[in-house]
Amino acid sequence: MNKNNKAILFIGFNDFRDFKRGVENVILSQVGAIENRDIYYIYNSKNCFEEYTYEGIKCIGVPGRMLRYVYPSILARKLKNKYKNVFIHSHNPLSSLFLLYKSDCLTVHDGLYYTRKYLRPKISYIFKLLEKLTYKKVKNIHYISNFTRSQMVSTSTKSTLIYNTTPIEKEIKKVKEIKPNKYLSSKGRNFFCVRGIQRRTRIDLLIDLAKENKKNKLEDKIFVAGKGELLEFYQNKIINEKLTEYIELLGFVADDELVNYYKFCDAVIVTAESGEGFGLPIIEGYLFNKPVFCSKVCAMPEVIIDKSYMFQNDGNAIFNCINRYNFNSEYYYSYYINNYSNKVIQEQYKNKIYKR
Incomplete structure (x- = not known):
């Protein structure tokens, strides 16, 4: 029996070394709420079995697909033999099933x-059944909105219910101040988007907004950080429609770069x-x-500070929404600290999930 006598097993999807947003971000914030437990994380490897330690995890x-479910x-059995108390926290519903x-x-x-009824509508009923069965195999469900x-x-x-927080909060102090010229348009306002x-x-809506700015002779520029299967398609579209002065798709952006784009x-x-x-x-x-400013869809209306900052999914509607506002307000940071900071969210994890 291990001298600590307590462990927690997280079941996820991706390698922490390759993914830091989405599910992996939530797991890391949950880890920050855990005290006096050995922490394990199992994920889907690309080629072979591998083991390493990441931030104490x-x-x-x-x-292999089948092996991922077996x-x-x-591992849970091994841990239960090694520890007196093992808490299993899954982010992978099929693994839980x-x-x-x-x-x-x-x-x-x-x-x-x-998710499947949009991606695979013809067989979505199968996933409806699987989801029902999964919930019978768990003691508590944590939902993010x-x-x-x-x-x-x-x-x-x-x-x-416990909302998300962001690992970027911890990164700010580590990032060196860089001259803002790289992160600013030479003339108008600068808009940043991580997608x-x-x-x-x-x-496509951001490209439509760029067209509106060009039509109205505004020298604003939109910077988009992110990768995906349509990156090259949209980059070519921007070039062909002569919008490179109004919008730029940056591809993958490292954390230090991300911080500076947000900052400037x-x-x-x-x-x-x-x-x-x-x-x-x-x-x-x-x-x-x-x-x-965000689309009026999904969970975003309950996260946004005020619904007047939301727009219908139309380029002209986004243009009108943005240009109604004076950008000099100072209360956004306090809204984050009071509702979504690492400290606030991790306290909720401690009290609502792990201590209980």
């Missing part, structure tokens, strides 16, 4: 049925069509005391 990568039970033990907590970012809860298949399992370049994130921009824009269970760039904008 013992990480285990497992290859090995969590093997096939686990030989009940997960103590399942964090739901977007329900299985909700009321919108996410509303899209989940109906369940009587005990559930807890995966996918259909659901509606990058005038405002943040978040566009989406579906699949936005929370809206992380919204609170990151507030962390840097910036106004944030």
Whole structure:
């Protein structure tokens, strides 16, 4: 028996070394709320079994689809033999379904049925059944927004609402101040957007906004950080429509670069069509005391500071929404600190999930 006698096993998807946003961000914020436990993390490896330690977390990568659903039970069994108390916190609903033990907590970012009915509508009913079965295999459900809860298949399992926070808060002090010229347009206002370049994130709306700015002879520029399958397609579209002075797709942006873009921009824009269970760039904008404008969809209406900062998904509507505002307000940062800071969210994890 281990001298600590306590462990927590996180079941996720991706390697911490390659992914730092989305699910992985939430797991790291939950780790920050845990005291006096050995922490393990199992994820989907690309090629082979691998083990390493990341920020005190013992990480285990497992290859192969079937093995990914079998090995969590093997590891859980090993840990239960080694420790007196093992808390299983899953972020992977299918792994929870096939686990030989009940997960103590399942964090739901977007329900299985909700995501699959858009991606694979013909067989979405299968995922509806799988989601129902999964909830019977967990003791507590943590959902990241009321919108996410509303899209989940109906369940009587005990559930807890805790919003997300951002790891960028810890990165700010580590980043060296860089001359702002690189992060600013030479003339007009600068808008920053962090998005995966996918259909659901509606990058086309930002291109439409760039056209509106050009038509109205505004010298504003939009910087978009993110990668995805449509990156090259939209980059070519921007070049062909002669909009390079008005919008730039940056591709992958490292954390230090990300911090500086947030720091030196005038405002943040978040566009989406579906699949936005929370809206992380919204609170990151507030962390840097910036106004944030976003689509009126998914969970974003419950995260935004005021619904007047929201727009319908139309280039002209975005243009009109943005140009109604004076950008000199100073209360965005306090809104972040009081509602979404690392300290506030981690206290909720401690009291609502781990201590209980």
